[in-house]
Each structure stands twice: as C-alpha cells, then as structure tokens.
Amino acid sequence: DAGVTQSPTHLIKTRGQQVTLRCSPKSGHDTVSWYQQALGQGPQFIFQYYEEEERQRGNFPDRFSGHQFPNYSSELNVNALLLGDSALYLCASSLDSGNQPQHFGDGTRLSIL
C-alpha cells in the first residue's frame, strides 16, 4: 500500500520562474494539504484541497495556487519565484471524516538561485 508520493524530490529554479510540484495521496485518502517547511522550522500550512476545491488556506500570497484532480492527486504551483520560496514543500493526505491524521510524503526540496 503506497503512502504519499511527491515529485520531483529536488528542484532548482531561478527568481521569477514558475514551478509545479506534484503529489499522489495515500490510497483511500481524498483530502490533500500542502505545507512549506523552511530549514529548522516546523511546516507551515499553505492550503487544503477536497473534492477538487480549495477548502482552507493559510497565510500565503496568491502566487501559490493549487489543483486537485478527480483521482485525488494534487499539484502546487508557485509563480514569480522569490529567493525566500526556497524550502521543503510537503504534501499530506487524509480521509475527510472528522479529525483524521494527515500522512506526509517526503517532500520536494526547492532551491531558488
């Protein structure tokens, strides 16, 4: 039973570029959340997708957008990249049934030059 998978594992971009990160949820999960983790910090919530709609959003600018597909997989898009966007981007999936634990992938390490 595959857990949460993310691609790519590492990515290098330059300022001003755009990036798309991908996530496949754990089998049986229907909800996907995205987090940004800076070095030495805890993950920060970006947004959550359920039924192909953005349901909740953290304190991130509109440059961060996402999508969820009918098979529950998800993409995170970041436009006009800034140096400060360098971080580990984590995807977590869960089952939308009350408070259920979120299970994380190993993330995409994004470096902005």
Place this chain on the structure above:
Amino acid sequence: GESVGLHLPTLSVQEGDNSIINCAYSNSASDYFIWYKQESGKGPQFIIDIRSNMDKRQGQRVTVLLNKTVKHLSLQIAATQPGDSAVYFCAGGGADGLTFGKGTHLIIQP
C-alpha cells in the same frame, strides 16, 4: 490566532531512559493534536494523536498527555532507542490546517 510551540529545541537522553517532550498551545479552540517524528531528509511521520475530550492516550512505547487547563501537551517515549533520534513536532488541528511548532531535536546518548 493559534500558535503551537515546544519548550526546548534539543533534548538529550540516555539510551534506555524515558523521554518527555513538551508542547504548549495558545488557542483553546483547537480540538485535535498530533505528534510527528521527522528524520533527516524525510517527511513528518505520524506517531500518535489525541482529541480534546481525552487527557491521555497510549500507543506502542508512546504516551500523549493533554492538560487543557494549562494548555499543555506532552509526548512520553518509553525505553528510548537510537532509532528514536529525530525532530519531534506537535501540531494542533484548527481552521487553518495543522499548526506546527518549531520542533524538538531528540538526541540519544549511548
């Protein structure tokens, strides 16, 4: 808003001893708390969760205690092993997804 934070950035324990990692939260509206373990180069791994209508929950070698009066959460690891070495995060469930603290790095001394 809510914040979730840990008391100590680093905790060093002897192999075989019990470890206690503490966490304080500020927003009593959070009704769900989770502990995660994150090893270097990996994503957070679910350890145990607890709902606000409970004050204790036990798993395999781990126990989570919740004190709503003082808004305090703790993770106890029994008979700490080298494989327990990692950064431990508490997280609170709320309207803005999970809110994480900065983490405690658990170091195991041989």
